[in-house]
Structure formats: C-alpha cells, structure tokens
Amino acid sequence: MLIPHPLLGLRDAEEFVYLGDASLMQRPDPDSPTALTDFCDYVFLRDNPAGVHRELWFHEQGDRSWLVVTRNTLTHEILGAELATDAARPTVTQEPSA
Amino acid sequence: MPDLTPLTALGHDQPQSVTYGNLTMGDCPDLALASLALRRDAPVPLPFGLDLPGPGGYVASAEVAAIWTGPRQWMIEAKAKGCTDFAAQVKAQAPDAIVTEQTDGWAAFDITSPDGAAIGRLLEKLVNIDPGTVSPGTASRTSLHHMNVLLVRPDPCCLRIWVGRSFAGSLWHAVIGAAGRQAA
Amino acid sequence: MKFSALRVVKEALTGHKGWKPLWRNPQPQPDYDIVIVGGGGHGLATAYYLAKTFGKARIAVLEKGWIGSGNVGRNTTIVRSNYLLPGNQPFYEFSMKLWEGLEQELNFNAMVSQRGIINLFHTDAQRDAFRRRGNAMHLSGADAVLLNRDALRQKVPFLNYDNARFPIKGGLWQPRAGTARHDGVAWGYARGADMLGVDIIQNCEVTGFRIDAGRVRGVETTRGYIGAAKVGVAVAGSSSRVMAMAGQRLPIESHVLQAFVSEGLKPVISGVITFGAGHFYISQSDKGGLVFGGDVDGYNSYAQRGNLPVVEDVAQGGMALMPMIGRARLLRSWGGIVDMSMDGSPIIDRTAIDGLYLNGGWCYGGFKATPASGFAFAHLLATDRPHETATAYRLDRFATGHVIDERGTGAQPNLH
C-alpha cells in the first residue's frame, strides 16, 4: 500500500506502523463519574466497519508523524490522510516554506 | 581535549573506504550532527545563515547543512566537527530552539561515483524511494534492510546515508554487498 | 450413507453410481428453534453438536456463500493445545481430545494427523517462558516436551543451526499436535449435521436481525425472513459486521492474515515448526505442499488478500530458519479475514440481546478450536450455561479486567 503523507507525498506503507481506529485520539475524561465505563469503551470497543475507516498510522521509518488515514477496508482504497496534530485541533502548525 | 582515542562507528580508529566498479563507499566520522526543534510559536531561526528547508528538504552551505526531519524539526549537519560539541554551537546559533546532540547517534556513509546514474541503480537495491527524488535539495528518511536511514544528496555524484550508529556494521554490509553485486 | 473402505471398493467396482449428496440443499423453513449464522467450521460444528449431543431439533445453518468458504477453508490447518493461561489451555485441550476421535465421531476422514508441533526458542528468556507454558500444558492434562538444542537437532536436522542471526537453542514440542484437512472438517460436520436433520442453507445471507423488546425473534435474509427462538452467530472475520446489525459493538478488529503453499514436494517436514525469532511457521500437507505463514498484515481489512511486505517477511523468516526450502516455489498465497480480539482470545457468550449468542474473536487460531468451539457454543445455546472449559470467554471480561492475554501485548490486536 501507499500512504499519501500530507507533507511527504506517497510513501510505502511499510514505512509506517499501524495502530487502529482514530477514535483512540479521543481519550475520555478521567474525572468523569463514568470514567471507568468510558475508558473500557475507548480502549476495547471498535466500530470495525467494512468500508470507510479513519485510522492511525505512525510514520516510524520516516518523519515520526502520526497520521489519520481514511481508508476503505473492503478495497484498501485510501481517501485521504492528515497529520494527527491537525486532526486533533483546528489550528494548523505552520511549516516554513522550502 | 580529552586524552582519549575515539572510534568510528565501524569500530576502527580511521574511516574505511571501498571501491567497486565506479562506486566508492566510506564512512565519515568527521561529520557532526545536532537536532533542532522549534518551541511552540517560536520564530524560525537562521542557524549559520541556513534557511531551514520545508518537508523533505535539504539545504547546504559550504560547511553546514540543514535536513528536514519532521514538522518543525531539523538535523543540522556540519563538516569537520565530529569531535566537537556541535550541539552547543547550534544552540548558540538558535538559543530559543531545542537542540540535542546527535553526532554519535548516527553514522554517515558517503557513496560517490562520477556516474550519478550508478548511484541511482544502487539506490534501487537499497531503498523503496524513487532514486529520481533522491536529489540535491531533498532529504528522505526511510528504511533500508530493516534499518532506519536518512538519505541526502550533497551533490549528484554523492549519496550520503545516515544510520543509527549501532547499525553501522550492518549498513556497511548491506551497502557494500549491493555495490559488489552491481559491479559483478 | 456410511463411509467405509468396503463401500469405497464396492462403489469403485460399480462405477460410483451409489454415492449420494454429502448434504441436502433444503429450502429454508419459516422458523426454527435455533438458527446458526455462519456455515463455517464453528457454525457447522455447533449445529452438529446441538443435534447430536444436546438432542436439539429444528436447527438451521445459514451461510452467505458456500459452506466452508471462510476461514475454515483458508487456514494453515494446525491443530494444537499449547496454551499458557488457565482461561485457554483446558479449552484447547478439550478440543484436542475431540480432534483425536473426530473421524470416528463423524464417519468422515478429516485426516487429523498428530505429527507434532515444535515452537523454537532462541534465548534463555524464551526458554523460561516456554517452560512455564509447557508446564501449564501438563497441568491441564496435555502433553509437552522441552527439547534442548541437541535433542531438537536430532529431530529436525535441517534447520539453520550454524549460521543463524538468532541461534536456535531448543523448542517446546507437543507431540499430539499436528494438522487436519481443513475443508474435510467443515464437510464432515456438515454431512454429520445434515444426517441429523439440520438444514444447511447456502447462498443465504443474513441482512438483519428482528429484535423485539430486547429479544431476538429471527433473522432477515436474502432468502426471506426466518424466525428463530435462538440465534447463534459464528462468523469470525465478520463478527463486527453481523453484530452491528443487532446494534452491538465488539472488542474486535478484522484483519487480513495471509497463508502460503508451495508446489508439491516429496516429504521433508513431518510436523509443524514455528520460528520464535521471525514471523514464520510451516508444515507439509499430505499432498506435499509446504504450508506456511506468518503475521497478520496488521491493518483493518475485509479484503481477503494481503500485501507484498508480509510475503517477503514470511519468506525471509523461512529462509533464515530453514534455507533448504529456498529452491521450492511458492505456488499460491491467499488471505483470510480474522476477528482479532482485544486480548487475543475468543468470545463464546450471550449478548445484551436475549436469545442472541456470539461465537467469535478467534484471531488466527480458530481452526484448532473448531470441535471445542462447536461443542461449547452448542452447550451455551442449549443450556444457557457456558461449557466448563469455556467459562472465561465472556464478553464482559474486558470491562472487568479478566482478560486472557497470552502474549501480554494489551488491547493492540495486530500484536496478538
């Protein structure tokens, strides 16, 4: 597979390590009264769709960015990828231009 | 100066060099390296006058070069400073940045040839990066025979491979093996 | 029709006119007492034991495609009970005992072949972990032998002992382990169930559950609605997809696992060998093909095919371990979709919906579990109590913290 790295372009998936569902970025509030249940759902339950899936890949052999990749699990077609830091918060980190 | 004899990453007191056909390979212990990262909202510095490159970029002056390694992170590479405290020198150039000594975290190998295409053919056997994109001005971090490497092309006749220092022997084995087969 | 050598001779001499269909192609009835979703090994075995052991009737198995089209026909056929943890080991040993009598039970030769499995170790720490595991096997009535390097070399001289990046120091051997003819297992259970009156309905995809007041009433299918007092889902690989139709989220990810077979060769490898320092395991089929595999590709997938890096990784492991296979050729590779659970262990349990039961989460190890899984799921469906060897396979174990994590890698499915 090729992952369209938002900064580096298409890179072989072998450079990446896969983690799983991008919902792992939404760590629950540890102080909530339902924290234990929330964490159980967060850590263990997955939608696991047959189709479009937002998922986390780590560019371990490359720039060490965590990416959120949108991929179809039936066809492996990749619909997009963004830096997790961009996905996690609205403001984009400014890169100096080359 | 400390009264101690440093060793190269290959375990020798002098750099090694091997030639197969029109490819010459050797290690470069004199190169220094330090990482530079920007703090939140900090302006981009101009260490040694270098205009820090964007993603996948490499810029060089006569003595110093900057390699993009990640969002808001670079490696600064310098000639003939391997045994000095290069991180301190970088820090002096970019006092607000986060600087970490990396000279001995990595080991550099230069592969030179009068025929740049020969380097391209060697690259085909080593990394899954289009050799056409490993050109002066670019830096690529990828894996090579299960090792993490940083590739730069100081000029068309030279490919530089940075690898984690502890992997130096295995990298050397992989590179000279491929070069030997190419020459066969 | 009873199979026997005599029968084979008789049919051979009379032009094979007498062979009957191995199973019927019945039309689905409007309703059943028990509907099993999934005509794979586990579903068919469940139906068989429900009818045979638990005396149940009015049972249907619904299969989306052709029976045995999922993982029972795609695995590398290994049968073993070499587990460590108390939640697992007795269950797999129960399965092993069922394997040992399977042909006679089913009157069908599934070619269960106990030629042993050896898990190699390469460090003292691995040896100690294997000793703990081998002892756990003994303590639950299984067999295990810890081989040192010399004993191992006597048994399998063709491994790379002398030029290895990770030296082979010995192995944990389970002599009773082995392989079975995977398709034959599905067919044997299907034929057995069919003879006991189970309706095996192929080309019948479940498209929804009819749930009323928290209780399942039946299933919608591509061949119409089928009512059921109880529904057992045994669709590993697609558990999340199917259970999502009942509104259930599971502690499961679907991953692709590749498998490989070489061209046919005269016998070279007797049992199963597992490389402890690379991602590789291998056996040789009765037909002569080297059957081998490695890790899951590592990303969520329902595509039933994998990618090249894993092919290379597996071949590298093979070459590092036994370079004498180098000139054999890979004949065919394929992929299966496995239910990777969050602790690497399966689930056989009731669900939040009355009458709806789940059997899944088998990771890459479901084949060896087929008989016990069918038996335990049948037990649960018939009695509403878990089978004594399957009490740990609860859905709520993740919430309570009683996980069964053989590898100790936590909720990271691609590492199990």
Add this chain to the structure above:
Amino acid sequence: MTRIRGGLIDRGTSLSFTFDGKTYSGHPGDTLASALLANGVRLMGRSFKYHRPRGVFAAGSEEPNAMVELREGARREPNTRATVAELYEGLVAKSQNRVGPLSCDVLAVNDVLSPFFAAGFYYKTFMWPRAFWEKLYEPVIRRAAGLGQLSMQADPDDYDSGFLHCDLLVIGGGAAGLAAALTTGRAGARVVLADEDFRLGGRLLSERDPLGGIPAVDWIAGLEAELDSLPNVRILRRTTVFGAYDHGIYGAVARVADHLKTPGAQVRQSLWRITAKRTVLAAGATERHIPFADNDRPGIMLAGAMRSYANRWAVTPQAHAADPVAIFTNNDDGHRTALDLMAQEVPVLGVIDTRSDAPKLGDYTLFPDATVTGSKGRLGLTQIQITRAGQSTWVDCAALGVSGGWNPNVHLASHHRGRPVWDAATQSFLPGPGGPEGMHVAGAAAGRGQTGLALADGAKAAVAALAQIGMSASLPELPAPEATADTLTPCWHVPSKKRAWVDFQNDVTVKDIALAHQENMRPVEHLKRWTTLGMATDQGKTANVTALAVMAELSGKSIPETGTTIFRPPYTGVAISALGGGDSGDSFRPRRLTPTHSWAATRGAVFTEVGAWMRAQYYPQTGETHWRQTVDREAKAVRAGVGLCDVTTLGKIDVQGADATTFLNRVYANMMGTLRVGRVRYGLMLREDGFLYDDGTCARLAEDHYVVTTTTGNAGLVYRNLEFARQCLWPELDVHLISTTDAWAQIAVAGPNARSLLSRIVDDFDLSNDAFPFMACSTLTICNGLRARLFRISFSGELAYELAVPARYGNAVMQRLAEQGADLGVTPYGIEALSVLRIEKGHAAGAELNGQTTADMSGLGMMVSRKKDSIGVVMSRRDGLAQDSRRMVGLQPVEPTHTVTPGAHLFAQGDPQDMAHDQGWITSACYSPHVGSSIGLGFLLQGDNRMGEIVIAANPLAGETTQLRIVPSHFVDPEGERLRA
C-alpha cells in the same frame, strides 16, 4: 531427430545436456522441452496421482506435465517446467515423481487401481483403526504424494531485492505489450516492460506472419533497439510479474542467472517491488484443450504449442519425421497450426473439427463435425480414434494438437478478487470490474488477441493510462495486419465412458467432476477442493475454465451461472529464496553493536542476542571451565570491588520543552512533576489498559530538559507511544522528543569502589555523597574535557553510577576505567552477572514485566499515583487487576543444593498439582554467589502474606518438584544501605 528448418535457435552452437543420465544436444534459444523434443524424447514425467506417462503439453509457463528436477546437489530445483527452462551447456535434468525408471514407474499401479481413487475417496476411508492413520495410511500417502524432491541442503546461491518506480508498468512483451511500451517510451514517460520469456515478442515469436512487411522477428528487433535507446525505458527480460498488490505495487522476480550453469558473482534471481502509477496488463492468452478419452498421452499437446515448437524452435512433436500429425479443434486457429506444420513439410493426416461448418483453409484432409474419441500408445501417442456421425476409426497418429479456444490471461487482473466476466462472443472470461486500480488490460488478455488488434490495443491502453496521470502520448504507426475472421463453436469435452483428463497434473477427469456433481460438491470452490482440480503447479491455467464448463453442462446451467474462477498470486511459482530477497542466515536482520563492543571482544567476551543488540554475556578468563564460574566471579567482584557493564542498549529519549514536566507526569504512572533538577526518579509506565509495560529512569537535567530511559526491548515501542501521547492525545503541550540511545555510550560503574574509580577520571567534580547523593544526576567533563553525563542509579543494589559519554569515546572510556581501576578490583561484567545482581536485589525485569502483570503484582503498586491522571491509571482500577492478589516474592530452595527453575509452577503443599490449584510461577532464577544457593523470583497468590511458607515448585516437563521457601525479594542489602553509601 525431428528438428526442422527455421526457428529462433542458434544452430552454429551446440549445447550438450543430460536428461535422466542420458546425454543430448541442443542449441542456444532452446528450452529443455524443445531440445528434448528435438532429440525425439517425448516422455518427460509422470502425473501426480495415477503416475500416468506424460510429455510436453504446452510451450510456456502453463505447462502441467513436463516437470523435472533441474540441476544437481544443493542447486537441485524440483518441479521445474521443461518448457521454460532455458538450455545451457551442461544442463542436468531428471524426471521426478516416479519409483524406478521413468518408462516403467512402479507407482503406475495407481493407474490400474484408479477406480478406487476417485475424487474424494480418502475422506471416506482410512479411518479404522484410529491409530493406523499416522502409523500406516498417512506415511504411505505422503511418500506417494508430492512431486519433486528438495536437496535438503541450504540454497547456495545469492539473491537480492530492489525497488522500481515508474509511470507505466507493462506486463508482457508480446504484441500489445511492445506497442504499449513503445507508445509510453516515445512519450517520455518512465516505463518498465517486464516479460517472463528470455526473448521479447510473446506469441509473435511463434507465428510465421510477417509484420510491417518484414519478418516479425526483425520488426521486434527494430522496436527493441529503439526501446533500449530510450533512457526512460527499462526492459526486464526473464522477469515474471507474479502479483498485483495495493495501490499499483507489483511483485516481480527476475531470473538473472537461471540460464547459466551457475550464477558466478551474480545473484541467481532478483525480487523487484515495482510501484507503478499505471499498468498495462498484456499477458496474452492460454490455449485450452478439449478433454476426450485418454487425452493425456505424450504426443498430445495444445495446437498452439505445437505451432510454437515448429516455428520458434524448429521441432515437431513426433519422434520420427515421417509419422503423421493431426489437429483436433473447435476453432479456426487450430487450422493455422496445420498450415504451419505443412509449410514445414510435417505430414498432417488431417484436421478434426467439431464444427459441421468447419472451414478448410488449406490442402489437408478435413474431418468436419468430428471428434477424437480415444488414443493409444503406452508411453507416447501411436493412434487416435476419430468419430464422425457415429462411425469410429482408429488411425496412426504420432502427435495430436488440440485447440479448444483461448483463455485470456486475466490472472493479475483478478488478484484483487475482481471476478472475470463471461464473454459469449469469445466464449471466454474477460477481466471484470474490481481489478487493481490503474490497470488497463490489452491484447489477448482482453480477448483481442489477433496481432493487428493487439498492437493497436496496447498502444491505445498506454495512451489512456498516461492520460489518467496527466501525460500525453500519441499513437505510434504500427503494422496493421489484416484481421482474419476467427470463429469458434464451443466444445468443452468429448463425452466418453473412459477417463478424459481436465486437469492433467492432478489427474482430475470429467468423471471426477461428474462425481462431485453427484455428491453435491457443485459450487466451483467445492468442486476444486473435492477433486483438487486447479490446485496443481499450473494453478488451473489449463483446466479451470474447462472444468467450469463441464460442471455447467452437468447442472444444466450456463457457465456464468455456474460460477467463475479467480486467481491468486503468484502468477507462476516463485522460489522462496527469491521472495526472501537475500537477507538470510547471519544477515537475516541487522545487528546493533554497543560502543564498547571492540573492547569487549578483545577481552574475550561471549556475546549474546538481546533484541537487535549483541551484548557481552560474560567475560571468561583463563582457567574458567564453565560459564557459571565466570558469572559468579563477575557478580562477586561487583559486590566486593567495582564492576563495569555497558548499558547503552537501554532506550534513551530526550524530552524537552515548556510542558515537558506536565507531559511526563501524564505518561508515567508515578508522580514525576515533583522531580527536581539534578535528580533522577524511577518511573513506571502503564498501558492504557492498566497493565505494567515498561520501567526506567527519568532524569531532570534542566528545568525543561529530561532524559528518560526505557528497557532495551521496549525502546522503540515506548518512543512510539510517547509520540502518540504528544501528537494524538495532548497536542497542546509544547514538548519535543528525540531518541538519543545511540548517541551516548552508557557504562554502569557499580560496586563499593565505584566512587573511587570514577574520581580518577572526572574533571573537578564532587562525587561525595552530600554533593552527589543516590538518585542525583549531572553533566560534567571527564578525562580532560570530555563532556559526559553522570547518573547515580543502581540496578545491582550497590553504590553505582551510570556514566554517559559521546558514543565514539565509549570504548576508550571503558578501557580507561579498566586501567584506572586495576587496584580497585575492577571487573567487566556481562548481562548474566547483571541478571544475578538484579535478582539478588529483587528488581523486576523482562520476565516480570511481561505485559500480563500489574504494578501491584510487582510490589510497585504504591508508586501508582491516584492524585493525578496518567495513562492506564483509570483502567488499573478494574476488578480483575485491582483484586489480583498474586505478588512478587523471593524464592529459595529448602534444600540449598536444589535449583530454582524458572517456568515451574507454584503450589501450596498438599494441593493437587493441576491447573485449578495453580498458585503462581517462577519468573527468574539464578545461582546467587552471595546467598550461596539458587534463588528466584516469582508471582504467588497472596505472596506478600506468605513469607516463610514452604511451597512446591512443580516442573512436570522435567518430572521434578522442589520445595521452596517464600522470602522477601531483596536477597542482598534489604535496607538499601549499600546503594546510598
């Protein structure tokens, strides 16, 4: 000899070779099959099940019959298709799957017994008595099964792998492929053209038709010269693209030196991973046969193959030039073979055509509306039976070419499980939707096989493919030979009471398919699995579609209703060596060396693998005869004097930034926010599920600068997890991470004399307990100005430091310390002694932190802070973890000479030893020279409340039980006075 004139062989050179020990001669350009045929050898192998005599059936990689063991010794290569083995001087081949000589294989008895071996027979018998399966039946079956034999020696040749990137990958160098490559090459796009043959041209090489007014070979040569001159064109000859993977990635194997006797300095084969923006699949087509009674004899082959042998290799399939040859066909192409043979003066007795309206295209006898209904000849065809209008006649015939039409080679197009679709016009399956993205299929592979069509199609496909990636190309001028109106009327098999083979190698006949139908094994996959159809080394290339048609006929359904068949990688068999890519043996994986490796080697260290690292295990001295002596000496020296150990392998991560403290407080389970500058703290990391997964130290070098250490094995994982926390969980924190594991050589200096030793190399640094107490850290210089970091931490329980210096100086510093400490009893120690020291001190390590244990279990529960959030803290409160009462304990044998064995399970005295009464296990053990006996650590139910109790360690693997006493896990200096000294 049946060599005829013409052909693409170099008659000026002769190559000698042997088959089954007999010497023959051929020419460059020959394959083993063509050379054997030229020498009158027709019998080349035996079938899998019935051991039927077999000869060559095809002329390419689809060959199911002519399989040999090629080469000798460690290079022996079983199951090699003679049809693609390029002839070289000294080639040695042997027939395989036989007992006795090939001409009278003892196992041919199976053929006589074949009624007993019908499809699926083995599922129905061999069940009694139970124990006989492994002992009797199965060994017999296994010995009889299989094809060729491995040498059982390691493959002696070299292999490598590589990566190619291109705009367009063209698979197949026939008419369509060449046109596609030319179009792309002229457009300046980067093209890789891969062809499995050793000569470009594909089917064109087998035809006599001129191209562009010149012989096709010359036309190809001209085109090849142009392609070779273009720098943007890469031609891979002898290269099979074997698999289509995601996103335009293809696997290919190049047979670099298979046409040579030995590879010499070259690799034998190269594995290429090709990343292509677009692909043209121009893989051609494979002819299908028509099953009839006894259709498997040597001499019966595909008509197209017969034409290839005559035109390309100048050989005919009969043993004697005067023997008559016949063609059996249902289409016009079969007639073409007859014409080509006649042009070569091969006697053609006639064309038997199943069609009533069969055309007569030349001066041969035509048998329209006729079929071949039988054959004779024990080891090679002698007669065929022709049946027409109910009348059967036996006629002498030495070779029969069979043509049932052509199946497009859709294999790679279906590797993504896209199903081919039935095309009634061509009576074949064409590539369907759901093929690999970016793949365009052209030429015969798309059902457009006539030369003119294929050329135009290849060029058009290339233009279309390039347009999709924004590149323009123009259609080149290509020859446009007139298309002939090829017609075909389906004839899938000739019904017979005898056996008619569908899958030759696996001996699957029409009868077997009928039996599968009778037994309700009707879905295609059931049919294949029940009968083994399509499972042979040709992967059903010559059988699957025909079998499907037969099943369709039996079930009264159409072919598309009956099913379709898809193919999986690889297209043809690929050597496992080649897939391994060459990184085998010692270089299977890279090896990491510590900075003091050279020094350790000169001191005679024995090294061992720790993850990717090689570490000194121990340093034997003269006179030591057992490793235990060495390790005892090293461990004692540390506790008595001072020891040196390279601990560089522990992961080191620099954590810097304004929010570094906040960040670390969230990733460590224990309180890290209160750590002062210049101090080190032991740290615990939990997984988010609450289990313990790593431990290490955290040193605060400056206000916003920490150095974190990890265990050796988890260094990569911890780094990844920290980046996850930084980028995915808390991106608002201003913190940066970078690994410095390799940058610093880290040496443990441990023992009561550690301070004295260090004081001899530090530059003006106060090492006193007051100035630099236990858990202090600092930067400093040593040896006249070398920058260094010093951490006062102890794994051994002794007064100890870890000294970090730039890695290049590690070796020299180690050497300096060893020299300087001679009078202090300085001793280098390896990881065995390190392990003894840590077990004596009760430190949990890998065997205890195995991912299944909790902080509570390891006696570290008090460290987990409840006052703050951190990863894993919430989930560590789940019942299963919080109520787990197993605790780490020390274990000592009641009888001091007994051994504590790691991996033994623990039981209360008097309890039965079974799973239900299991109370724990032993994690680590060693001989302790300080305690004077074997000692161990383990987890035990309620262990913390059972000090002094005697338990049973059961090791049933060895048939042993040992009585052990539960003791505190600190065997040495329980108060920790020594490390604070």
